[in-house]
Amino acid sequence: MKIDSIHTLEKLKEKSFKKVYLRNPNEAIYDDQKDILVCGGTGCIASDSNQLIKNLNLILKARGYDHKVNIIKTGCFGFCEQGPIVKIQPDNIFYVKVVPKDAKDIIDQHIIGGHQVERLLYKNPTNEERIHKHKDIPFYKKQLRIALRNCGRVNPEDIYEYVAFSGYEALGKALAKSPEEVIDLIKKSGLRGRGGGGFPTGLKWQLTRESEGDIKYIICNADEGDPGAFMDRSILEGDPHSIIEAMIIGGYAIGANHGIIYIRAEYPLAVERLNISIKQARELGLLGENIFNSNFNFEINIKYGAGAFVCGEETALINSVEGRRGEPSNKPPYPAQEGYWSRPTCVNNVETFANIPPIILNGPDWFSSIGTKESKGTKVFALAGKINNIGLVEVPMGTTLREIIYDVGGGIHKGHKFKAVQTGGPSGGVITEKDLDTPIDYEHLAEIGSMMGSGGMIVMDETNCMVNISKFYMEFIMDESCGRCTPCRVGTKRMHEYLQKITNGEATMENLDNLEQLAYMIKDGSLCGLGQTAPNPILSTLKYFSDEYISHIKDKVCPTKECKELSTPKNREVQI
The missing domain is CATH 3.10.20.600 (Ubiquitin-like (UB roll))
Known part of the structure; x- marks a missing residue:
């Protein structure tokens, strides 16, 4: 079935809704049908959620309930500390830390017996109370899920589930407007880039559209490189169609017919689900030629990165996509003027794109009513x-x-x-x-x-040593420097050497002064944002925790005992 109009999409949505009606809070409970949603994000898969799904299916079949219950592998629910997570709909019961052997109790006690498995409910640590519904768990109470709206709610490998939750409606609405009108909506919403710089998204789209050139590109930056960060990965794993839809909208707005998703190869599950989603979108006519009979053509392909942190910077990313070393270029010209193969190019990150369809569907005033005066959403x-x-x-x-x-x-x-x-x-x-x-x-x-x-x-x-924290970040930055400019290439290595001397108990106060002076020189002299911000962990820990640095240097003591060379009395030098 090809979706060639809004009317066709609405018919498909009505048909698709039968797959997900149990997950709609506005729907009444119908007979004894159930959906069992199981987290299929990377974290939960690492904790054996795939085996849990197999066990649930086996027990359902053995009990003769496989025709009454659907097992849906979703994306990340967000509450990683409590994974794997299972949610029963329409009962709206939320189970945490579920292991494969719990499948029997879930089926026999809950699905067949109609009784919740109390031991699997979340326990509030403050009062030991068992909480049944996820919205009542403190972790979720102050959250507002827009970018994560479908993560944990839909099967990310099923385009029909995405359509059932208003998927691709924003694309249909956007294609019924002029590109300038679409850009104006994004500008009015106040959406700013979520990749770090916070540049206004609508303005970036406008600048790219206004740049001269018959061929333009839009790129999704999925090269998430911060230590401990997994926001973009979870969106791509849990709601890949939202990124595809947003890229098509962005392509239409700026005048691009080709999109590129630049993703690190270390995200195999996200890559797999993106490939599935791109194929499904093509099959339904949502990618390719004459989308929604609008005469607009758009294609997406995936480019793999090798995990270089510097490729989060848009010019370094573009160099990598072109097959060259991932190192930044001087600006101007900016990518909006000369980017991929010297063509006007717009680069937005995953989370930025994830906000686009809701803005189109709900309007810019809705989005701008959330957040602060300068930072919306x-x-x-x-x-x-x-x-x-x-x-x-x-x-x-x-x-x-x-x-x-x-x-x-x-x-x-x-x-x-x-x-x-x-x-x-x-x-x-x-x-x-x-x-x-x-x-x-x-x-x-x-x-x-x-x-x-x-x-x-x-x-x-209180158990963390702030000098050691600085050294950890500096070691990461030193390894990730592309090496193009001397302040970053050499300076980060020298800063790491100073920190190494401090944590080993070999530094002097003069070394500390040199470290601070060097940090400001690198901040002022580096070519791109990686080098310019590299000294921040050092400068901020020096500002707030200078006593820890002095203790390491003068007393030869790490107050937290995290630095091994300074953790025991035998390593201290006697002060005479």
Whole structure:
């Protein structure tokens, strides 16, 4: 069946809805049909959710219930700390930490017996209460899922499920407008790039459209490289059609007929589901020629990256897509003027694209009503480190760090004391207790010396050594430097050497002064954002935790005992 009009799409949606009606909260419960949604994201698969799915299917068949119950492998539910996760619909019952052997109890007690499996329900750590519905779990209460709207709700390998939840309707609406009208909608929404820089998305589309050239390109940056970050991967694994739909809309808006998804090869599941989704979209006429009878043609292909952090920078990414070394180019010209093969090119990251269809469907005023004055909508964060609720969270811009760490994240692991949180990955900085009530948006994070970045958020407690944290990030940055400019290529190595001397108890105060001076030189002299932000972890830890640096140097002691060379008295030098 080819979708050649909005009318055809509406008919397909009506037909497809029969597959997902049990997951629609507005629908009544019909007879004894059930859907069992099982997390099929990378994290849960690593915890054996594939075997859990096999066991559920085997037991259903053995009990004669396989015609009454659907097993759906979904994307990530976000609550990674509690995975694998199983959700029963339409009962809206949420089970956590489910292992393959639990399949029997789920089928026999819940599906057949009609009784919840109490031991699999989430237990509130504050009062030991068992919580049945995911919306009542503190982890989800303050979240607003826009980019993650379909993750954990649809089978990402089934285009009909995506269509049932209004998939490709935004594309139909966009193609009924002029490209300029589509760009105007995105500009009015206030959407800014979620890859780190926060550049206005609608303006980037406008600049690319206005650039001269008959051939233009739109690229999805799926080269997620921050340590501990998995936002884009989860969207691609859980809702790949939303990215395809958004890229087609973006291509139409800027005048491009070809899109490229640049994804790191270390994301095999995301790549597999993207390939399945592209094939399905082509089969239904949503990719290719004359989409929706609009005379608009668009194709997408996938390019693999080798996992270079610097390729998150758009000019380095474009060089890599062209088959050259992934290193940044001087600007101007900007990619919107001369990008892929010197043609006007628009580069947006995965999360940015994931917001496009909801904006088209619900209108720019709806989106701009969420968030703060300058930072609209929501932001997805990968919450990791010394925190109870590790996982993927999406909150409105303006939510405070305290709310994310304590309300959503459940506080610090094992009752330890909060020490700092690093936002923005290796390019960001540490934020301490005094700034926890800072609203999360581009401006406020910059004011306190950090940055939004792509969305990594690593929480540290009193057992973390901040000098060692700086060394960890500097080692990562040093290895990831493309080597094109001297400040970054040589400077990051020298900074790492100084940090190595400090953690080994071999440094002097003069070394510390040199480290700080070098950090500012690299910040001012590097070619691209990787080098310019490389010193941030050092400068922010020096600002807030200079006493730890001094303790390592003068007393030859690591206060947290995390630095092995300084963790025992025998390694201390006697001060005379």
